Amino acid sequence: MKKTMMGNFAASWGAQLSRVQVIAAYPITPQTLIVEKLSEIVADGELDAKFIKVESEHSAMAACIGASATGARAYTATSAQGLALMHEMLHWAGLARLPIVMTNVNRAMAPGWSIWADQNDSLSQRDTGWMQIYASSAQDILDSTIIGYKVSEQVLLPTLISFDAFFLSHTVEVVDMPDIELVDKYLPPYNPEYKLDVKDPRSFGALTAEEYYYEFRYKMQEAMDKAVDVIKEAGKEYEKLTGRAYKLVHPYRCEDADLILVTSGTIAETTNVAVDELRAEGKKVGNLRIRVIRPYPKKEILEVIKGVKKLAVIDRNISPGYSGIFSQELKSALYNEVNIPVRSYIAGLGGRDVKIQDIKDMANDALKNDSPNDLIWKGVKL
Amino acid sequence: MVIKFQKNDKPVKITGAKDMPPMPAALGSMLQNKTGSWRNVRPIIDYEKCIKCFICWKICPEPAIDIVDELPVINYDYCKGCLMCMEECPKDAISYEKEGK
Numbered sequence: 477m478k479k480t481m482m483g484n485f486a487a488s489w490g491a492q493l494s495r496v497q498v499i500a501a502y503p504i505t506p507q508t509l510i511v512e513k514l515s516e517i518v519a520d521g522e523l524d525a526k527f528i529k530v531e532s533e534h535s536a537m538a539a540c541i542g543a544s545a546t547g548a549r550a551y552t553a554t555s556a557q558g559l560a561l562m563h564e565m566l567h568w569a570g571l572a573r574l575p576i577v578m579t580n581v582n583r584a585m586a587p588g589w590s591i592w593a594d595q596n597d598s599l600s601q602r603d604t605g606w607m608q609i610y611a612s613s614a615q616d617i618l619d620s621t622i623i624g625y626k627v628s629e630q631v632l633l634p635t636l637i638s639f640d641a642f643f644l645s646h647t648v649e650v651v652d653m654p655d656i657e658l659v660d661k662y663l664p665p666y667n668p669e670y671k672l673d674v675k676d677p678r679s680f681g682a683l684t685a686e687e688y689y690y691e692f693r694y695k696m697q698e699a700m701d702k703a704v705d706v707i708k709e710a711g712k713e714y715e716k717l718t719g720r721a722y723k724l725v726h727p728y729r730c731e732d733a734d735l736i737l738v739t740s741g742t743i744a745e746t747t748n749v750a751v752d753e754l755r756a757e758g759k760k761v762g763n764l765r766i767r768v769i770r771p772y773p774k775k776e777i778l779e780v781i782k783g784v785k786k787l788a789v790i791d792r793n794i795s796p797g798y799s800g801i802f803s804q805e806l807k808s809a810l811y812n813e814v815n816i817p818v819r820s821y822i823a824g825l826g827g828r829d830v831k832i833q834d835i836k837d838m839a840n841d842a843l844k845n846d847s848p849n850d851l852i853w854k855g856v857k858l
Numbered sequence: 859m860v861i862k863f864q865k866n867d868k869p870v871k872i873t874g875a876k877d878m879p880p881m882p883a884a885l886g887s888m889l890q891n892k893t894g895s896w897r898n899v900r901p902i903i904d905y906e907k908c909i910k911c912f913i914c915w916k917i918c919p920e921p922a923i924d925i926v927d928e929l930p931v932i933n934y935d936y937c938k939g940c941l942m943c944m945e946e947c948p949k950d951a952i953s954y955e956k957e958g959k
């Protein structure tokens with residue numbers, strides 16, 4: 477059934493359709509609407525779940541960890557400072573191998589106090605053992621939540637789904653809501669082999685000497701590697717049911733391109749439009765949207781970009797002292813594989829709008845310019 | 859230290875990652891792990907003074923205090939001798955002795 481809804485509500489309904497059993501949440505702009513809507517859904521009896529109001533985001537994740545450890549399907553949502561406060565618990569969820577799905581509305585880290593779009597919050601959590609998805613539409617948010625549980629529960633790793641504040645969280649789009657019967661068929665109840673159970677007592681996460689800790693890290697890496705294929709399979713199966721395809725990377729008009737722009741989040745959607753306009757002007761430009769950054773889809777990226785003359789990455793994030801994070805990751809993926817110059821752009825930090833013309837400017841600059849090591853701050857006022 | 863991991867309800871011998879569960883999930887180790895051997899002081903409850911408020915039972919972090927026949931009873935197999943029970947007892951009903959060895 478098609479409905480119009482804000483990106484935030486697509487997350488709420490994605491969680492409802494996934495039949496989450498425990499929601500533990502603390503409000504933070506621009507995420508609050510997600511859990512507010514879920515609290516209504518639970519209060520109205522439309523979802524059989526326990527809604528736990530907690531005193532901080534650290535506690536929200538701790539409650540999700542406890543719930544997930546008992547075998548319940550757990551969900552929460554957060555943003556920026558809230559996600560940062562969860563940091564310790566994110567590592568815990570990852571290493572405890574709990575298939576929690578969380579929505580993060582990408583919001584700039586303070587100070588200066590900001591509520592606007594920026595990916596630094598979630599990318600700072602890149603190494604906590606969570607799979608990370610960057611959604612670019614409300615439909616993507618809803619579908620990724622359902623697919624997120626499907627994948628997480630198979631590989632036993634949590635999933636973080638991020639999307640841009642306001643550009644997506646508060647923008648109304650048309651979303652096709654799958655029937656619950658269809659989702660039930662796709663996503664069976666979660667029934668883990670290892671769980672907290674008083675009838676079968678064991679201790680989780682207790683003191684683990686170097687004798688074993690190292691192997692747990694190894695197993696986490698194995699699971700991440702496996703996740704690449706599981707994400708592909710889960711995407712294909714979802715496509716069969718709904719007609720909507722989800723992959724780790726989404727190329728757009730890349731086949732014969734001289735230049736491929738590498739993007740994520742809502743900038744990727746604007747870039748598709750910019751690509752159409754550039755093509756109409758006779759410029760062979762394509763767009764490669766990175767949808768999943770953990771596990772890193774190295775092979776899938778190489779398949780798309782091999783043969784292209786130039787790459788340009790647009791990052792709505794920065795690792796201060798180095799460069800944009802998607803750009804670093806792409807360069808490391810290319811090393812020893814192909815020799816393609818990568819031009820790195822920073823754009824849209826703190827919610828600065830990145831318009832079609834801005835993207836065309838960056839593409840034209842990349843087509844003309846051959847110095848790959850520059851870091852270009854698009855539109856910075858000097 | 860030997861942690862036994864559980865697979866299909868049986869402890870298994872660990873030679874490497876392939877024998878291990880995905881997460882550190884040990885087989886009831888807190889029952890097997892007799893932490894009482896870590897103790898160097900032994901708390902002792904004076905039942906003459908005890909008013910059965912069970913504050914000690916509530917705060918023992920192990921927890922190593924059980925309620926047996928409506929009295930708090932310390933389980934020395936697990937009591938680590940932290941003396942939080944002694945500190946919190948409102949009637950000073952708990953004292954301690956040094957462990958002999």
Ligand code: SF4
Pocket residue numbers: 903907908909910911912913914915930946947948949950951952
């Ligand atoms: S705290 Fe003291 S008085 Fe209270 S039950 Fe324990 S020993 Fe007795």
Ligand code: SF4
Pocket residue numbers: 901917918919920921922923932936937938939940941942943944
């Ligand atoms: S000494 Fe500590 S561990 Fe032992 S019974 Fe008292 S509170 Fe519990």
